Amino acid sequence: MVGDKFETFNSQKLQIQTCAELKPLIPENKLVFGKNFTDHMITIEWDAESGWDKPNIKPYGKLELEPSAVVFHYGFECFEGMKAYKDAQGHVRLFRPEMNMARLNKSSSRLCMPTFDPEELIKVITEFLRIENRWISSKRGYSLYLRPTVIGTQSSLGVRAPNKVLLFVIASPVGPYFSTGVKAVSLLASTEYVRSWPNGTGDCKIGGNYAPCARPQLIASEKGYQQNLWLFGDDDEVTEAGTMNFFMLWENPNTGRRELVTPPLNGLILPGITRDSIIQLVRSWEAETGIHVREGKITMADIIHAVDDNRILEMFGTGTACIVSPIKSIGYKGKDIQILLRRSKSDSEAGPLTMKINAAILDIQYGVVEHHFSRVII
Amino acid sequence: MVGDKFETFNSQKLQIQTCAELKPLIPENKLVFGKNFTDHMITIEWDAESGWDKPNIKPYGKLELEPSAVVFHYGFECFEGMKAYKDAQGHVRLFRPEMNMARLNKSSSRLCMPTFDPEELIKVITEFLRIENRWISSKRGYSLYLRPTVIGTQSSLGVRAPNKVLLFVIASPVGPYFSTGVKAVSLLASTEYVRSWPNGTGDCKIGGNYAPCARPQLIASEKGYQQNLWLFGDDDEVTEAGTMNFFMLWENPNTGRRELVTPPLNGLILPGITRDSIIQLVRSWEAETGIHVREGKITMADIIHAVDDNRILEMFGTGTACIVSPIKSIGYKGKDIQILLRRSKSDSEAGPLTMKINAAILDIQYGVVEHHFSRVII
Helix, strand or coil: CCCCCCCCCCHHHCEECCCCCCCCCCCHHHCCCCCCCCCEEEEEEEECCCEECCCEEEECCCEEECCCCHHHCCCCEEECCEEEEECCCCCEEEECHHHHHHHHHHHHHHCCCCCCCHHHHHHHHHHHHHHCHHHCCCCCCCEEEEEEEEEECCCCCCCCCCCEEEEEEEEEEECCCCCCCCCCEEEEEECCCCCCCCCCCCCCCEHHHCHHHHHHHHHHHHCCCCEEEEEECCCCEEEEECCEEEEEEEECCCCCCEEEEECCCCCCCCCCHHHHHHHHHHHHCHHHHCCEEEECCCEHHHHHHHHHCCCEEEEEEEECCCEEEEEEEEEECCEEEECCCCCCCCCCCCCHHHHHHHHHHHHHHCCCCCCCCEEECC | CCCCCCCCCCHHHCEECCCCCCCCCCCHHHCCCCCCCCCEEEEEEEECCCEECCCEEEECCCEEECCCCHHHCCCCEEECCEEEEECCCCCEEEECHHHHHHHHHHHHHHCCCCCCCHHHHHHHHHHHHHHCHHHCCCCCCCEEEEEEEEEECCCCCCCCCCCEEEEEEEEEEECCCCCCCCCCEEEEEECCCCCCCCCCCCCCCEHHHCHHHHHHHHHHHHCCCCEEEEEECCCCEEEEECCEEEEEEEECCCCCCEEEEECCCCCCCCCCHHHHHHHHHHHHCHHHHCCEEEECCCEHHHHHHHHHCCCEEEEEEEECCCEEEEEEEEEECCEEEECCCCCCCCCCCCCHHHHHHHHHHHHHHCCCCCCCCEEECC
């Protein structure tokens, strides 16, 4: 297949250079997502002639690149977001890391950059986490966010498969997404800006999908909304909510059935790992909850009719950062559509299913419940 | 307007640090587009608190950036391509530089990065070219390619307006696009990959528009075509050819009139400066040539019917690199549509209008003919 270069690097050739002096840990109340990074980083270079070089763990530090490097000009860049958790026994766990590796390979390949053996990068990340272990808190809600990134470093201008690439992984300690009870967000449904399109790149985690969202996000924010709700097509099909996948618990008007519905993987949305996990979990609960899971198109008209009929029970976005983020209103064509929240508790703006999903995933991530989604690596 | 930060840097505060040792010039027969760069570069930093810093001219060298810099993750990057020419009197000229500056501001603003006063950057570039003057050949077809670039350098992860930005300009000496007579290219009309979409970013010169084109380009190349022809929509509307705008000289089936037609600026295509210049020039020739210029939709069906009726006279792509690049065939749905070339000369695969345009623009760029498109700066 074009762009596939499945030679891989070898985790056994890992070269480790540790810091002479370590940074102080960040106090829990000062943790800001993606602001502070640990002492070390992973770097692995690739070039078209010799393939992948040895993996390195080395002190966290600046990248030095020619100003002509294609990552600065043509968006040759893709990334993943994943977390390392510590369980009560002190073991370090990853949540479905093979899914992140597979998606990084898909994104990299889409941009004509090389792929690698997923398990080899997981092994290197394992050694990295052994060194950075002190940065991983075992408190529920705390974790070490990992950012594997692939960039094109070829230093001559040309829109073609880069002849040099750098894979790096950096890590940032993070705290709970909701520090004072789960809060629901308001979304502005965007029709002026369209995030993705058929036969485009909306299903890849590539740099170019993100920067164009800053401006619509700023507009939403200035109008008092927290995020955008991305729509597509003449019938205003719902695709994503900000950088989250979209879910709705409703009564299906045709079947009368209680359904958790989410947009399908039709190329317009990112195939979220939290999304996939939620689909699997809620499906496994169907006998108990009576809730059917369906991947299917949702239009703004569907939502408006369902709100009018009082058929929407819960609505939320999902992602690695928040797990679930309940939605309380949608600004659309100058009006606010209020989503009636079924509050599970007085301090929570999330409904019972939303909170059940959140708790189930946290329990798996922190090893409270053993589940094949969680992999003990240390 | 959201994202507009029209404070500007001040060219009078320019700081210049020159190299102790200069590089040898590249022999004319060794010039490769975007591979070698001159001795110096322009850098101008911006941050959200203090705005633009002083402009700098300093030795060409690596950029040092945190691995968390948003340019590596979210595609906060936009650029321009323009050329400096030397005329027979030794004067240095730019071709409509204010258009490149305006488009860079548009692209930067679209990504919530700052804008600047176009004339201030032209003044800094002028000083830069005074220093790099020896790199500019006065031979027709030779020039110094300039690459102004704006990148987000904020070193914390977040998809929002970057709080730090770097504007830089690098320069690469280039030779003629066609070294041995104008050659026509074959295009593969792409329906599996779509470059841009309504309310997207196809009309901005941002990094994210480019890397996704590498894979379709590789597929086209493996099938024996030189570039992609980008289509959009159910009726296979022609948008761009590779990274060029698209033009066709044909007899309009409705009017019988000889027409130079090019896709309109509907958001799906880059507003090319060469495109705009060609429209203006050919319009100015209408009394002489009888050729009417029209910006209008062109579908693959239009092209197929016109080929069947022998109504296509010339077809070409346009851009800063090539000026014009004639098209001889289009692969579409498994068949090759042959465009009958009206050769202007035995060693040229371009038609008379294509060559007239090429010569007229070269004459303006090199100051053979005085025209307001060409600005003498030194």
